Amino acid sequence: xxxxxxxxxxxxxxxxxxxxxxxxxxxxxxxxxxxxxxxxxxxxxxxxxxxxxxxxxxxxxxxxxxxxxxxxxxxxxxxxxxxxxxxxxxxxxxxxxxxxxxxxxxxxxxxxxxx
Amino acid sequence: xxxxxxxxxxxxxxxxxxxxxxxxxxxxxxxxxxxxxxxxxxxxxxxxxxxxxxxxxxxxxxxxxxxxxxxxxxxxxxxxxxxxxxxxxxxxxxxxxxxxxxxxxxxxxxxxxxxx
Numbered sequence: 543x544x545x546x547x548x549x550x551x552x553x554x555x556x557x558x559x560x561x562x563x564x565x566x567x568x569x570x571x572x573x574x575x576x577x578x579x580x581x582x583x584x585x586x587x588x589x590x591x592x593x594x595x596x597x598x599x600x601x602x603x604x605x606x607x608x609x610x611x612x613x614x615x616x617x618x619x620x621x622x623x624x625x626x627x628x629x630x631x632x633x634x635x636x637x638x639x640x641x642x643x644x645x646x647x648x649x650x651x652x653x654x655x656x657x
Numbered sequence: 658x659x660x661x662x663x664x665x666x667x668x669x670x671x672x673x674x675x676x677x678x679x680x681x682x683x684x685x686x687x688x689x690x691x692x693x694x695x696x697x698x699x700x701x702x703x704x705x706x707x708x709x710x711x712x713x714x715x716x717x718x719x720x721x722x723x724x725x726x727x728x729x730x731x732x733x734x735x736x737x738x739x740x741x742x743x744x745x746x747x748x749x750x751x752x753x754x755x756x757x758x759x760x761x762x763x764x765x766x767x768x769x770x771x772x773x
Contacts, residue, residue: 546700584746584763585701632700644750645691646761648700 546649548633554655555623563618563652565633574616575646576608577632585632591616592638623656630654659684661749661764669770674737678767680730680747688750692721692732695744695766704732704745737771744768 546567555561565574573592577585590598591610605627607619616633630653634646661682670676682690689708693701705714705721707730714721718735734741747764 548700582765582768584765586763587761630698634700645703645706648693648702650700651698653698 546633546635546647548631548649548652550652551650552653552655554657555620556657557623557625559623560619560621562620563631563633563654565616565618565649566614567635567647567649568614569635569637569647570613571635571637571647572613573636573638573644574610575634575636576606576616576618577634577648578627579630579632579651581629589618620654623654625656628654628656659749659751659760659762661747661762663745663747663764663767665767666765667768667770669772670737672737672739672771672773675733675735676737676769678732678734678745678747678769680732680749680764682728682730682747682749682762682764684728684749684751684762686752687725687728688752690721690723690730691748691750692719692730693746693748695746697743701746734769737769739771739773742769742771 549564576588579585587600588602589608594610605622609617630651632651633649636644636646664679691706692704695701704719707723709725720733723730744766746766749762
């Protein structure tokens with residue numbers, strides 16, 4: 543199984559809602575990532591989890607809250623988002639976050655629209 | 658500042674033709690360079706990955722080259738197909754100051770359209 547899955551595929555939420563994005567991989571990877579991608583822009587790194595611990599937080603606003611319940615799952619909890627947070631949210635995983643030559647496997651993304 | 662510049666921004670070719678996409682980078686210290694293909698609304702898929710010592714790497718009709726001296730890479734697509742229409746992103750990784758993690762710098766991508 544070389545797949546990273548993400549749910550939901552699409553999400554529409556109001557600025558007062560609380561929602562969660564989910565990501566799952568069963569490749570035994572120990573590093574997982576959240577990226578945000580706006581239209582026609584490259585992905586921007588948000589968070590990195592290494593061995594289930596948050597290792598990198600790229601100064602992301604607190605309305606985004608990551609969680610790694612176990613080595614296969616990664617969640618992104620959303621609360622009080624702004625319309626400018628609308629984007630494609632990509633999850634990725636790799637064998638290890640620090641090894642040379644690592645390839646990150648990306649999920650299909652969740653298309654988020656904040657009204 | 659680590660940067661990855663890709664050219665052209667967009668490219669339209671006819672099915673069956675070849676094309677070459679360019680990537681210039683100023684990432685340091687260089688770890689590796691990858692090319693990803695991203696279909697619209699989907700996550701990127703890795704095509705090739707090259708380290709400092711590798712000059713060429715192929716994956717089917719995709720051939721990537723790397724010149725670490727000039728800090729340039731190219732992705733050559735042979736006998737293009739309609740399904741090659743996508744954004745092609747060059748991603749360069751560098752070790753962080755602590756040497757324990759590597760950080761990715763993404764290019765803005767080249768949008769390739771293959772027409773019948």
